[in-house]
Amino acid sequence: MGYKTILVHVSNLDRSKEILNAAVMMAKIYDAHLIGLFVVPGIHIYPSVSMYIPAEALQSHKKFHLEQAEKIEALFDKTTKSEGISAEWRQEESYLPNISQIVIDNARTADLIILGQADEENDDANLIEVPGDVLMESGRPVLVVPYSGTFKTIGDHVLVGWNGTREASRAAFDALPILKSASQVHLHWAVSVKPDSDDKTLLGTDLAATLARHNVNVSTETNVNPDLSAGDELLSYVTQRGADLLVMGGYGRSRTREFIFGGATKQILNHMIVPVLMSH
Structure with a gap:
């Protein structure tokens, strides 16, 4: 018995290294297939504020997240290939600012989910609810990696x-x-x-x-x-x-x-x- 399919959700470039290190560590231990997931969120529009959002703002928002995704994917590919891990990369787009449902849909067919701790002071609103939502709705065990610190071992x-x-x-x-x-x-x-x-x-x-x-x-x-x-x-x-x-x-x-x-x-x-x- 072991984890043979692991999903790692990464949406923050600054913390991607430690989250990916944890995922690769677990994948190596259990000889698991590792799936990397990045979700491009929709722009957050507050319903109490009636305003026109110009196309340039929407394009800038999407461009920023696509650039983040490209850099994280490059790190994912480099790390998994150097460690000889079976891996695949998934990138999806949400029309809503809350990306939890897309993460949950991908999570339900994996043995283990790995994601980062939410940083309520610095994270975008679309990321803060993800750990709790995935925990409650995916039906899968969730390994949450703290947003600070380096972890050379997990599970010893x-x-x-x-x-x-x-x-x-x-x-x-x-x-x-x-x-x-x-x-x-x-x-x-x-x-x-x-x-x-x-x-x-x-x-x-x-x-x-x-x-x-x-x-x-x-x-x-x-x-x-x-x-x-x-x-x-x-x-x-x-x-x-x-x-x-x-x-x-x-x-x-x-x-x-x-x-x-x-x-x-x-x-x-x-x-x-x-x-x-x-x-x-």
Whole structure:
């Protein structure tokens, strides 16, 4: 079992090198076919503002993104050919500024999706929603690469966040190819309130036993800290354990509720320090 088709979505030239490096790394490990995807977004028009957009502005917008696509494709081709990876390049155009649906359509037939963390302060509006949209709607595991940092390894030392939910279970099993080859896997009970009973499912004992039968070198740990949110606790443990990958379920409650009240998924997507594999 492994990832044999990997889709990497790249839309930002400045961060393309690290995202492509992560994708090539994963493709080499699993001898996978790598698909590169760039989507040219439509121009953003605010419905509250009635204005005429001249043809020159539309052409300039499209030209900018086509130039970005050409440079990213050249880097993709150079990197995959130098590493001897089976690869293909896809370039599509959206008539809408939100490109998520095109990424989702391409993602649904891949084993693993790789894309970059959204930078809410600097990204175009068309990119900010992509990670969350793909996570929610593609039905595939999503590996998100932070917008800052360099990652020489991904998946050698893994922290798995566990809280007994469907999303956490799916993430753990979607990550199984990585967990089987990892030198260390820590299964961390990621909640801030201790349960009333020693439930083996909730505490991760049963999951650890299942993973061990797959020859995963797994250990379990529980540290209840009511002063930390689940997201903050996971980030803290990533640092303490020196993990190079975090695996967790995404959006165990609705995105709207997380946006309003906060939640572990939003916290991690905004503040990740290592690549994160999420499943919904």
